[in-house]
Amino acid sequence: MQETIIDTxxxxxxxxxxxxxxxxxxxxxxxxxxxxxxxxxxxxxxxAGDIIATPMFDPALRxxxxxxxxxxxxxxxxxxxxxxxxxxxxDQQVEMAAD
Amino acid sequence: xxxxxxxxxxxxxxxxxxGPIAKYWVAVLRVITGWWFFHAxxxxxxxxxxxxxxxxxxxxxxxxxxxxxxxxxxxQNLAWLIKPxxxxxxxxxxxxxxxxxLTRLAAFGGAFFMTLFWVGNADFAHGVVSGDLMGLLxxxxxxxxxxxxxxxxxAVIEQMAFVKRHPKLRYLLG
Numbered sequence: 655m656q657e658t659i660i661d662t663x664x665x666x667x668x669x670x671x672x673x674x675x676x677x678x679x680x681x682x683x684x685x686x687x688x689x690x691x692x693x694x695x696x697x698x699x700x701x702a703g704d705i706i707a708t709p710m711f712d713p714a715l716r717x718x719x720x721x722x723x724x725x726x727x728x729x730x731x732x733x734x735x736x737x738x739x740x741x742x743x744x745d746q747q748v749e750m751a752a753d
Numbered sequence: 754x755x756x757x758x759x760x761x762x763x764x765x766x767x768x769x770x771x772g773p774i775a776k777y778w779v780a781v782l783r784v785i786t787g788w789w790f791f792h793a794x795x796x797x798x799x800x801x802x803x804x805x806x807x808x809x810x811x812x813x814x815x816x817x818x819x820x821x822x823x824x825x826x827x828x829q830n831l832a833w834l835i836k837p838x839x840x841x842x843x844x845x846x847x848x849x850x851x852x853x854x855l856t857r858l859a860a861f862g863g864a865f866f867m868t869l870f871w872v873g874n875a876d877f878a879h880g881v882v883s884g885d886l887m888g889l890l891x892x893x894x895x896x897x898x899x900x901x902x903x904x905x906x907x908a909v910i911e912q913m914a915f916v917k918r919h920p921k922l923r924y925l926l927g
Contacts, residue, residue, distance in 0.1 A: 679881055686880075695877035713877045718819030720881070721868060724893065728861070735924040742918045 667730035671723045678719030682711050779895075780904040784851050786891050790863055791847025794840050803837035811873060818872040842866070853905015856895060858925040863892035899927035 686709055692698040695713040697705045797805050812828030812835065827835065842862055849859030867889035874885055894900075901907030907926045916922050 683880060683882075692878075694880045696875075713875060713881060714817060714819040714872075716881045717872050717875075720886075721819055721872075724864070724868070724889075727893075731924060735921050738921050738924070740919055740921050742920075 663733065664730070667726055671727040671730065674723030674726060675720050678716040678723070682716050682719075686710055776903040779898050779900050782891070783853060783856070783895055783900040783903070783905065786863070786895060787847045787849070787851030789847070789888075790843050791851060794843025794845070794847055797840035798844060801840065803841065805836050805839045808835040808839040812869070815869070815873045818875065820872055824869060824873065850895065853901030853907045854910070855925055856901030856905060856907050857899065857927045860892045860896035864889055864896070867892060901927055
């Protein structure tokens with residue numbers, strides 16, 4: 655099992671996965687607040703149940719970005735699993751002469 | 754005169770990854786999360802057996818979500834799997850997480866369920882971060898931390914010769 659994060663693909667997947675999740679939750683959340691009510695991700699209704707204001711971003715877009723981030727992380731782990739040699743680990747410490 | 758800088762966080766209360774407090778808390782988190790799903794699944798089994806009819810109905814109502822037409826299609830065409838699958842898989846996922854057996858595979862299953870709950874229960878009046886998203890993130894966290902290795906049976910299973918011969922399995926265990 656690969657225990658270390660060394661690959662460029664590893665770094666890119668981690669950045670993309672977290673980036674998509676942060677974009678959907680935090681970045682668009684900040685924009686939503688700055689855009690005014692409703693501050694949540696659901697339409698605002700009056701007492702009669704009529705919609706009086708809608709969020710700037712469709713919640714499907716924001717949840718979709720988060721799910722896309724999770725899928726990136728899942729695919730990345732699948733890649734790491736596939737890249738793991740399917741053979742017994744034979745780690746050996748080899749003594750090297752000091753220079 | 755010798756002086757010693759005082760660091761109240763640097764002694765026995767430090768949360769060292771791999772340290773005793775981290776292992777202890779990851780195990781606590783795992784057992785409670787597992788019980789959450791086990792309880793949800795086993796009570797459905799007791800009440801409805803392997804015919805949980807609300808599952809397909811719930812998915813058919815998931816229109817306009819980020820998952821597109823997939824849940825609706827599943828509700829309409831995979832009812833034969835969803836009716837027994839929801840109580841059965843919830844129970845198995847809960848058991849796996851609680852005892853730390855195939856923890857990462859079980860956590861993936863839990864995250865899959867929670868994704869459907871998160872977008873399906875969609876209220877979002879208080880933003881997209883809801884209790885369902887927190888549940889989803891809990892499962893991802895357990896998988897990322899290989900929570901089954903801490904006081905879980907995966908710690909024993911991973912020492913077996915079969916697993917050592919097939920290290921890929923550690924992506925499903927752990």
